[in-house]
Amino acid sequence: MKSCGVIVEYNPFHNGHAYHIEQSRQAAHADCMIAVMSGNFLQRGEPAIIDKWHRTRAALQSGADLVLELPYVFAVQHSDYFSQGAVDTLSYAGVDAICFGSENGEIAPFLAAHETLKQHGEEFHSSLRQHMDKGLSYPEAARFAYEAIGLEALDLGQPNNTLGYSYMKQMLTRHKQITPLTIKRTGSQYHDQQMGGSIASATSIRKDLLAHHEMTEQAREAMPILTANELARYRHKNELWHEWEHYFDLLQYKLLTLPAEQLQLIHGMDEGLEHRFKQAAKKTASFDQLIDTVKTKRYTWTRLQRTCVHILTGLTKNEAQQSLNTQTPYVRVLGMNETGQTYLNKQKKRMEVPLITQPQQWAHPLLEFEERAVAAYYSVLPAEERVKQIATEYGPPVRI
Structure with a gap:
């Protein structure tokens, strides 16, 4: 079976993502489309609007055949490490090509x-x-x-070109057996705030959903109906869609109670940044206020958000350095359809690293980081749902 990989976050999955999968399938002449997807926290240091399991189901219902997890320690990083983890994972999964969307398109x-x-x-x-x-x-x-x-x-200077170039570097220097492909991004741009028509950016869809606290007609038009259903189901069950303000109380508590010496050990805490955070935490009443107070020309909003995620999960500089300086040590399956399962059955004997379908099958520090990320992510849910959702981390992959 010929396979093509895509590197994604699906926050949330929308019509542009469906277009990307279909065009990538055609460009690569692929029988199986494999997505490597960030988990519950994302590359720009944000919580995903719904968890990885609901996003996996939405992807499988709308074109992906197999969804693999990009480990947390690579997912919440700048483009070079993000790309390293993603391309490593797809390489171990045996993809023939990786196709990314770009502003350039060639x-x-x-x-x-x-x-x-x-x-x-x-x-x-x-x-x-x-x-x-x-x-x-x-x-x-x-x-x-x-x-x-x-x-x-x-x-x-264009975000998708930048990420695409990072993917290219990984393929051309470390995974030369993979063919790089790109398709031109269509419709709204990556950071567009305004929605318009059937193709809209994930940023504008999130902004619309979080502003209205319900599924709007505009948002529904911009995504497959099955994605809209997953979003609605998640909000009904958990009483929210995730955004940073939900985590502010926990973050502020950690900043105010952890000694500066301990905060300084957190990945991303450089050049005395822990003192700026502690001072800001004393006089701000929202996440946006906190970041706006700490932000400088050198420390961008995105970089500070990533650091905040690492504060929540307790990821230290030492842990990150040890993990990022090695290749991804496993391939974890989040979900599959029949095509994806057939592909895995043929491929798994050739894999150089373990194939993980349930975390308790194998012990590794990166899986421990996932547990910490899961605990932090679901901490804002009602108690009963929080217990249920944490348990899903140890369950089987999504199958459709």
């Missing part, structure tokens, strides 16, 4: 960009360090460094 500029960076690597990193020393964030410093080496054919 693979040649990505290949050319990689060659340019190989030839001018020292110049790039020198420029990157200089701009970061001036107090710029990594994304801003990288943009200037790309310009410094004449990398102009590919606009790496």
Whole structure:
């Protein structure tokens, strides 16, 4: 069976995602579409609007054949580590190709960009360090460094191009057996706040849902009906859709009660940031206020959100460093349909790492991090539902 991988978050799954899966299937001539998906916390340091199990079910109902989990320690990271974990996972799963959406829509500029960076690597990193020393964030410093080496054919200021380029680097340097493919992103842009028509960004859909606290006609139009049903079912059962403000009380409590020496050990707490957080926690009454108070030119909103997630889960610098400097140690299945199961049955004997369908089958620190992330994510649910949802972490994959 020919397979194609996609790297996703589905927060939530919408019509643009369905288009991506179908176009990727065609571009790769794939029999099986495999999605590697972030769990309950996402790359930009946000809680997913609904949990990974409901998002898995929505994906399987709308085009994916197999959904694998991107481990937490890779999922809540900047693009290079995020890409490393995702491409490793898809490589172990034996994909023939990986297809990503991009603003560019053509693979040649990505290949050319990689060659340019190989030839001018020292110049790039020198420029990157200089701009970061001036107090710029990594994304801003990288943009200037790309310009410094004449990398102009590919606009790496665009979010999907940036992620796509990170995927390309992993494939071309560490997983050369995988064919890179891209399709042009259609409809709304990644960060668009406004909804419009049947193709809308996940950002605008979340904004609409969280503002109205119910499923609106606009949101329903922008996603498959089965996704809308999963969203509605989750809210009815758990009395909420997840957003950062639900976690503010827990976060504030941790910031105020943990000694600065302990906070300093948390992954992402650099250059005395723990003191800024502790001071801000004393005088802010919402998550947005907290981040706005701590934010600087160097410490972007996204970077601070990631650090906040690590505070909730207790991920330390030492734990992160040990995990991120190794390849993904397992492949965990979140869900599959009949096609996905057939593919796995053929592929699992060739896998270089364990295939995990239930976490208790295998002990590993990364699975312990998942348990901590699950406990933090479901902490905002009503007590009875919280117990039920935590138990799903140890159950079987979703099957449809």
